[in-house]
Each structure stands twice: as C-alpha cells, then as structure tokens.
Amino acid sequence: MDLDYSVEESQFRAEVRAFLRDQLPNEIARKVHGGKRLAKDDFVRWQKILHAKGWGASSWPVAHGGTGWSPVQQHIFDEECADAGAPMQLPFGLKMVAPVIMAFGNPAQQARFLPRIVDGSDWWCQGYSEPGSGSDLASLKTRAVRDGDHYVVNGQKTWNTLGQYADWIFCLVRTSSEGRQQEGISFLLIDMKTPGITVRPIIMMDGEHEINEVWFEDVKVPVENRVGEENKGWTYAKFLLGHERTGIAGVGRSKRELKKLKAIACRESSAGRPLIEDARFRDRIAQVEMELMALEITNLRVISAEGEKKRAPGPEASILKIKGSEIQQLLTELQMQALGHYALPWLHESLDPAWSGDPAMPAYEDDAGPLSGHYFNVRKTTIYGGSNEIQKNIISQMILGL
Amino acid sequence: MNFDYTEEQIALQDTLRRFFARDYGFEHRRAMSKSADGFDRAAWATFADFGILALPFPEDFGGLNGNAVDTMLVMEMLGRGLALEPYLPGVVLCGGLLRDAGSTAQKEALLPAIAGGELMLAFAHFGAGGRYALDHVATKATPEGGGWTLDGAKAVVLAAPSADKFIVSAREGLGLSLFLVDAKAPGVSLRSYPTQDGARAADLRLDGVQVSADALIGPAGGALPLIERAVDYANAALCAEAVGIMAALNEVTLEYLKTRKQFGQPIGKFQALQHRMADMVIATEQARSMATLAAVRADSDDAAERSRCIAAAKAYVLQSARLVGQQAVQLHGGMGVTDELNVGHYFKRLTMIGLSFGDVDYHLGRFSDSLLAA
Structure with missing residues (x-):
C-alpha cells in the first residue's frame, strides 16, 4: 500500500x-x-x-x-x-470509436481510420441517442437496410457533440427487427459528407452551439464501413460505453477548477473580508475538496487494477462517472456562488476569445470567465454518457447482481 | 503507487476473518457484551497469539514493527467482526503513545506486556466541557516531592473498567503532560457504564493521586503534539474500522434485498432500493479510499499534512458511515430496528465511531481551516 x-x-x-x-x-x-x-x-x-x-x-x-x-x-x-x-x-475518436475499431474492426478499417484519428486529420462524432431512445438506447429506430454492397440509412440521431465539425460519425443502426431489440443493432462508420445527411444545431441553455441533431435520408453507406458483425453492434456499444466512463472521472480538470474556486474565494470579499474567511462558504469548498480527494484515490485504485490485470474498465467505472460528474457540477456551482451579485450579468459574447468589452464582473487576469455559463453547461455531465441513474442501474445489476 | 496488501498482510487478514467467522459469532458476542468485562478475555489472548497486540511496536520491545497500514487492516477486520475488545485504546492509542514517547525503561516494562495481552491500558484525556478539543485539559498536575499530584476528572474513558493502567493527560503550568497511572492507585475512582456498542467506559476521578517521576511519559509540559499524533493515528484506525463495518453492512443488506420478498418479488428488484444500495456501495468505496489515505499519512512526519488528510478522511468517512448505517437499517425494514439482527449492532458501533475523537463538524472544521493556511 x-x-x-x-x-x-x-x-x-x-x-x-x-x-x-x-x-x-x-x-x-x-x-x-x-x-x-x-x-x-x-x-x-x-x-x-x-x-x-x-x-x-x-x-x-x-x-x-x-x-x-x-x-x-x-x-x-x-x-x-x-x-x-x-x-x-475529445473522446469521440480517441476513446470511443478507436477502441471499438481496435477490438472489433478488421485490419483494413484499422489501417484506414486509426492513423487519421491520432494525427488529428479526422474529427469524429457520436451517433447513439435518438429522440425516442435516450436511456433506453437499445430501442433505437434509425434503420439501415442492406442494398447490395451498401446500407441505406434513414432516421435521426441527436445530442451529437460538436458534430458540426465532424468528418465522420459512428452510428448505431437497426438492421433487424427480429428477436430482442439488442440483437438487431449494427455499428456503422459514416462519412459526414455523404449525401442525405443534415446537421441541425441545438442551442444549450448556456447559449452555446455544442450539440446537434443529425438527420439521415437515404444515406448510402458501404458495407465495408460496418464494424464487426451485422446485428452485433450492441456488444460493441456496451464495450464503448465502458471506455467512455474511465476518463469521465475528470480528476485533473476538477483539480484545476478547485484551484480556481479557491483563488476566487480568496479575492472576492464578503463584508470586507476575503470570502474564504467565511467559514460557511469555506466549509463548502472543504466538502467538495474531500469528495475530490476520495475520487482521486478511487480513480487510481480502479486504474491500477486495470493496469495489473490488463482488463477493460469494468462496472466500477460507473462509480467514477457518478462522483466525477457530481464534483464537476458542484465546483462550477460554487465558483458561480462565490461571485455573488456578479454571477448575474449574462454577457454571452464574452465567451468569444476576441471579445474585449466590459465584463461587468470583477476583473480577473487569467481566469476571468463567464462562470454562470459554465454552471449551466455542466448540468449535462450527470446526463450524458449514460445518466447517473443509468449508472446506478449498472452498479446494482452488474456489480451487485440485483 | 500500489494499492495491494503484501502476502503477509493478506495472511493476517485471512486469519482474523476466519477467527471472527468461527469463534466470534453474533451470539457469542452478545454474551460477551453482557459479561462483567464487556468483552472476551479469551479473544484478547488469541489476539496476542495472532501477534496483533504486538503489531505497532518495534522489534526491540517484542513488537512486529507494523505500520499504520497494518493497523488499518486489523481495524477493518475488527470492524467486520464487530469486536468488543479494546484494541483501539489499549494498543493503538496507549501503545502508540508509549512507542512514540516512552522512555526505554517504560517501553521495556510495558510494551512486551501489552503485546502479550497481560497489560491493558486506557487513555484518559478528554474532560467534560471541552468536547473534542485536544488542548482542553482541566486535570492538574502539581509537582510534589520529585513526582506529581494529579487532580481532576476525565469523561467517558473508553475501556477504563478493564484497564490495569491509565495514560492520563494533565496540565502543569502552560503545558500538558502525560502520566502513567495505576488503576489501583489511591485517589483513582471510576463510575463505569456500558457504551452504545455494548463495550464499557467510565468517568474517572483523580483526587490527589500521587505519581513518581518515572510515571511521566514524554517531555513535561510538551505532550500536546504527542497527543495530536496519537489521536490522528486513532482516527485513521477508526476510519478503517468504519469501512470494515460498512462493507459488512453492505453485504448483509444486499443479501436481504435478494431474499426478502414483497409484492411477489425480491425487494431488490425495486429501483428505489437498487439505487439506495448503489449509493451505499459508492459511499463505501469512496470511504475506503479516504481510509487508505488516512492510514498512509498517519505515519507521516509532516504533522500538518498528516492532520489535514486525517481530518478530511474522518469527516468524509463519518458522513459515508451515517449514510450506510442509516440506510442499512432502513432497507431491512422492521427487522432493521430489532436487537435480533446484527444490523442494529453494526449501526450502533458506527454511530459511536461518529462521536468518538471528533465528529463530522469537528473534523470538517479542522480540514476547512487548513484551507486558510494553504
């Protein structure tokens, strides 16, 4: 030890x-x-x-x-x-589709796609969720119908993070309606330039265009772009979600944000004294720091077990996702709260790095930021990647056998 | 970076696990709790055979040179086994104080006897009105004839009724000193009672108790850092005990969820209860991480870092323990509130840990205040 x-x-x-x-x-x-x-x-x-x-x-x-x-x-x-x-x-290429291509793709797919992910040539996005299939992902309806050496894809995906920049999308599509719904899903790699694909922005409550809907209308996808076997896509999808969760603890990022929170609390005043001297607020910082200390060690415990056993991340990763996302949210909430009145001004244009207007908030040299926007933005973290409620289903069913 | 126990540590863990499974069942514990001592003297002798009473002591004094991680492992097993025996006061606290501050003569006289199970000690430090503050000591030490006279009262001294000797803190002038006091010394009186967990404690009175010069442990007037270190160590140990109890509670609760049927199915099929159980598991894993941090830092010579980490760990573990303990009772339904199941007994021990050597508020406050120094 x-x-x-x-x-x-x-x-x-x-x-x-x-x-x-x-x-x-x-x-x-x-x-x-x-x-x-x-x-x-x-x-x-x-x-x-x-x-x-x-x-x-x-x-x-x-x-x-x-x-x-x-x-x-x-x-x-x-x-x-x-x-x-x-x-x-961004995880979509490096940590999501790439491990699937490595594990289940053929050598031609590996040679074609992997080098362009690592060198930054291709931007990938994710085509998993649909308007009617969120937590119940296996109910997805986007259809791929085989037509010679192509599939013809019709349907709609949603919550495509930064899909507006993407060169490629990896998609779960329905190739069969027989049997259990999990058994009729395939994993396709689709070139975003293919005719019939339309990307429509979804504006989030922080005012940002970070996510999209992607529509498919008679989109022709070569059969060679299917990863693994037809109708086995659900297996690959679950494998992928396991990989997505490990990075999601976000310990490094949260440490950075904690540091920022402390810096703000030292500089903001409350009744003439630094806010950090207000025990009630300081205890909140202490509480989130304790959570983060525990998460850092839990994360190291999980990854060092993975290192020794050379195994893929297991359901423990759900613990990291739940705690990591809660901590991220708490940190942004406290950063915002620390600003008091000046958390209220909403200058969306200040997100633009080139903007040089009056920030209408205390001027911090290098860490000035539209903090309330950040708070609203990270509400997503307990929802994406399998909502935290889904993670608790995974823990109770896969770890505990309930 | 390594989160594994050594082979020796795993062997010790297995030995203790087997002992509690085979020789220290729930009914046996119940009987021992009702005995005059409130614990099992035979189990204590077995602990001596296992070597755990010698664990934290140097080899020169009959010890096994164990570190805080070894203590963590033992405490976790004592927690799982719901042991009544006074390992924490006798070995971890008093043994640790003697190891760290005792003279060679004291160590030679006392550590082998503790290790052999023949000598039981209790730590008489806290007094009424000071809550958990370590420097709030009203007991007075008055120099007299080369020794001291001790006068005062100590509150809720764990394991006092069975102690052969006490380590007593007392104020002399501006500083604190520690003294070894025989339980039978004239002027020592006890008001004994059971505690929540079924063990024993006592309020202690010291009325003109005479101690000689060689009763002093560590420097006269300079004991506070020793006490702080020993109590940090004890809190790290309690974190580990709490984690052992939480793990045991999760196991019995999970089993109950799988077997208890209502509405025609195991109650563990209900999502409200599944998520509660998941919360308990998450809290326990996070608590285990913090208990590990506490154990590893308990041996640190950097007092500020040691205290900061252990304060954070204790506050965090206690919050987790409250959640796991209360929910384990809740998920057992009516059975959870009976005396019949071990759940209630685990819960009472967890509750007691939550009030011993600093509660959540005390440790959160210590950790929070350390942010000002940073």
Whole structure:
C-alpha cells in the first residue's frame, strides 16, 4: 500500500510538464483557463502538436500508434494537461470509436481510420441517442437496410457533440427487427459528407452551439464501413460505453477548477473580508475538496487494477462517472456562488476569445470567465454518457447482481 | 503507487476473518457484551497469539514493527467482526503513545506486556466541557516531592473498567503532560457504564493521586503534539474500522434485498432500493479510499499534512458511515430496528465511531481551516 508516485513516475510527470510548458500554445491555455470558447482549430492544433511528439493517443497501445503508457502514466498526463490548460482531447475518436475499431474492426478499417484519428486529420462524432431512445438506447429506430454492397440509412440521431465539425460519425443502426431489440443493432462508420445527411444545431441553455441533431435520408453507406458483425453492434456499444466512463472521472480538470474556486474565494470579499474567511462558504469548498480527494484515490485504485490485470474498465467505472460528474457540477456551482451579485450579468459574447468589452464582473487576469455559463453547461455531465441513474442501474445489476 | 496488501498482510487478514467467522459469532458476542468485562478475555489472548497486540511496536520491545497500514487492516477486520475488545485504546492509542514517547525503561516494562495481552491500558484525556478539543485539559498536575499530584476528572474513558493502567493527560503550568497511572492507585475512582456498542467506559476521578517521576511519559509540559499524533493515528484506525463495518453492512443488506420478498418479488428488484444500495456501495468505496489515505499519512512526519488528510478522511468517512448505517437499517425494514439482527449492532458501533475523537463538524472544521493556511 503506497500512495506515492515512483521515481520513474515523478520523472515522467516532470517530462510532461516540461513538454506542456514548451509546446502548449499560450493563447489556447488562456482560453481554457478563462472558460472561453474553443474553436475547432484549437482542438486540432493541439492534437497535431501531441501527435508530433508521439503522444497523440495516450490510451492506445504502441502497435496502433499510441504511447503504450500505463494507466498511472495516463492519469499523470491527464492531470498535467488539465493543470496547464490544455484543451481536452475529445473522446469521440480517441476513446470511443478507436477502441471499438481496435477490438472489433478488421485490419483494413484499422489501417484506414486509426492513423487519421491520432494525427488529428479526422474529427469524429457520436451517433447513439435518438429522440425516442435516450436511456433506453437499445430501442433505437434509425434503420439501415442492406442494398447490395451498401446500407441505406434513414432516421435521426441527436445530442451529437460538436458534430458540426465532424468528418465522420459512428452510428448505431437497426438492421433487424427480429428477436430482442439488442440483437438487431449494427455499428456503422459514416462519412459526414455523404449525401442525405443534415446537421441541425441545438442551442444549450448556456447559449452555446455544442450539440446537434443529425438527420439521415437515404444515406448510402458501404458495407465495408460496418464494424464487426451485422446485428452485433450492441456488444460493441456496451464495450464503448465502458471506455467512455474511465476518463469521465475528470480528476485533473476538477483539480484545476478547485484551484480556481479557491483563488476566487480568496479575492472576492464578503463584508470586507476575503470570502474564504467565511467559514460557511469555506466549509463548502472543504466538502467538495474531500469528495475530490476520495475520487482521486478511487480513480487510481480502479486504474491500477486495470493496469495489473490488463482488463477493460469494468462496472466500477460507473462509480467514477457518478462522483466525477457530481464534483464537476458542484465546483462550477460554487465558483458561480462565490461571485455573488456578479454571477448575474449574462454577457454571452464574452465567451468569444476576441471579445474585449466590459465584463461587468470583477476583473480577473487569467481566469476571468463567464462562470454562470459554465454552471449551466455542466448540468449535462450527470446526463450524458449514460445518466447517473443509468449508472446506478449498472452498479446494482452488474456489480451487485440485483 | 500500489494499492495491494503484501502476502503477509493478506495472511493476517485471512486469519482474523476466519477467527471472527468461527469463534466470534453474533451470539457469542452478545454474551460477551453482557459479561462483567464487556468483552472476551479469551479473544484478547488469541489476539496476542495472532501477534496483533504486538503489531505497532518495534522489534526491540517484542513488537512486529507494523505500520499504520497494518493497523488499518486489523481495524477493518475488527470492524467486520464487530469486536468488543479494546484494541483501539489499549494498543493503538496507549501503545502508540508509549512507542512514540516512552522512555526505554517504560517501553521495556510495558510494551512486551501489552503485546502479550497481560497489560491493558486506557487513555484518559478528554474532560467534560471541552468536547473534542485536544488542548482542553482541566486535570492538574502539581509537582510534589520529585513526582506529581494529579487532580481532576476525565469523561467517558473508553475501556477504563478493564484497564490495569491509565495514560492520563494533565496540565502543569502552560503545558500538558502525560502520566502513567495505576488503576489501583489511591485517589483513582471510576463510575463505569456500558457504551452504545455494548463495550464499557467510565468517568474517572483523580483526587490527589500521587505519581513518581518515572510515571511521566514524554517531555513535561510538551505532550500536546504527542497527543495530536496519537489521536490522528486513532482516527485513521477508526476510519478503517468504519469501512470494515460498512462493507459488512453492505453485504448483509444486499443479501436481504435478494431474499426478502414483497409484492411477489425480491425487494431488490425495486429501483428505489437498487439505487439506495448503489449509493451505499459508492459511499463505501469512496470511504475506503479516504481510509487508505488516512492510514498512509498517519505515519507521516509532516504533522500538518498528516492532520489535514486525517481530518478530511474522518469527516468524509463519518458522513459515508451515517449514510450506510442509516440506510442499512432502513432497507431491512422492521427487522432493521430489532436487537435480533446484527444490523442494529453494526449501526450502533458506527454511530459511536461518529462521536468518538471528533465528529463530522469537528473534523470538517479542522480540514476547512487548513484551507486558510494553504
């Protein structure tokens, strides 16, 4: 039992930190720390920088162009990236579709898709949820009908995060209505430029265009773009959701946000004293910090078990998702609350990095941010990736056998 | 970074698990709780055979040189087994104080006797009116004839009725000192009573109790850091005990959800109860993480970091324990509130841990205040 990092791991951390200091563009880090809107180019540029270093895919094996890092190294990398203000590497390609292609795709698909994910050439989005199929995902209705060497896809997907930028979408489609609904689903990779695809924005309550609806009207998809077997897509989908949950603990990001919360509480005043001296508010910070301390260790326990047993993330990942998302929400709520009256002004335009107007709130040098927008934005975290209620179903059914 | 126990630690864990399963069943415990001592002297002798009474002591004094993680492992098993025996006051607290601050002569005289199970100690520190503050000591030590005279009262001294000796804190001038006091010394009197968990404690009076110079443990007037360290250690140990109890409660509750039928099906098929059970499991896993942190930091020489982590761990574990304990009772329905099932007994022990050596508010406050120093 030892909670300290080894000498090698500490050296690795130093190496990551030095790399970030030298290579992470300042203007991008400033946007991240300031809670500003990131452009597509920011994400792509950072992915290309990582790729040039050979660090494009921290969770992949070397054979596919990844780093081959241990789970603990990945954790260190995530933590340092978050602290430095690196943009999150979007999970849709790297952590969602790629593990499925590695595990179930054929060599041609692996050669075609994986290199373009790691080098930042292709932007992927997710085609899972439908208007009538959210938590009950297996009831999905988007149909793919075989027509020679193509499928013809008709239907509608929703909640496609950043699908407006996507080159490719991975989709769960219904290829059979026989038997249990889980048994008629296939996993297709679809080029977003294919005729018949329409992307329509959904504006979230923070005013941002982060998610979309994607409509499919007689969209022709070559059969070679199906991953694995026809009607086995549900197995691949569950595999994917398991992978999505591990990164979702978001310990590094939450540590960064906790630091920011403390900084705000030190600078804001309450009746002439720093807010942090108000025990009632300070106790709230203490409470969320305790949650985060516990989550960090739980996360390390889970990933080090994965490292030793070389196994895919199990249902424990649900615990990380639930706690990680609750903590993220609590942190943004307290950041907003710390501003008091000045949490109320709503200057949506201030999300634009180029905006230089009067922020109508206390001026913080590098961490000024539309904090209330952030609070409204992260309400999504307990809903996406399998809502926290679904996660509790998974725990009670898969861990506890209820 | 390593979250595994060593082979030796796993072997010890198995030994204790087997002992409680085979020789320390629920009815036996109930009987022992009603005995005069309120615990099982034979079990204590067995603990000596297992070596756990020698665990935290240096090899030079008959010990096994165990660290706080070893203590965590033992406490978790004692929690699961719902042990009545005074391991925490006798071995962890008093043994730890002697190990850290005792003179060579004291260690030679006392540690092997503790390790052998022949000597039982209790820590007489807290007094009425001070709640959990460690520096609030009203008992006075007056220098007299090369030794001291002790006068005062101590509140709710755990395991006092069975103690052969006490480690008593007393104020001399501006500082605190620790003294070894024989339970039979003239002027020592006890008002004994059972505690929530079925064990024993007592209020202690010291009326002109004479102690000699060699009764002093550690520096005269400089005992507060020793007490802080020992109580931190005890709190780390209590975190582990609570986690053991929570794990046991989750097991029995899960079993109950799978077997108790209402509306024609096991009640565990109902989502409201499934989610409650999931909450209990999450709380226990998170508490286990914090108990681990507490154990690993309990041996740290960095007092500020040690206290910060243990305060956070205790506050967090107690909150989790409240949730798990209360919900375990709730999910057992009417059976949960009876004396018949072990659930209520686990719950009472958890409740007691929540009120011993600092409650949630006390530890949350300590941790919260550490944010000001940062």
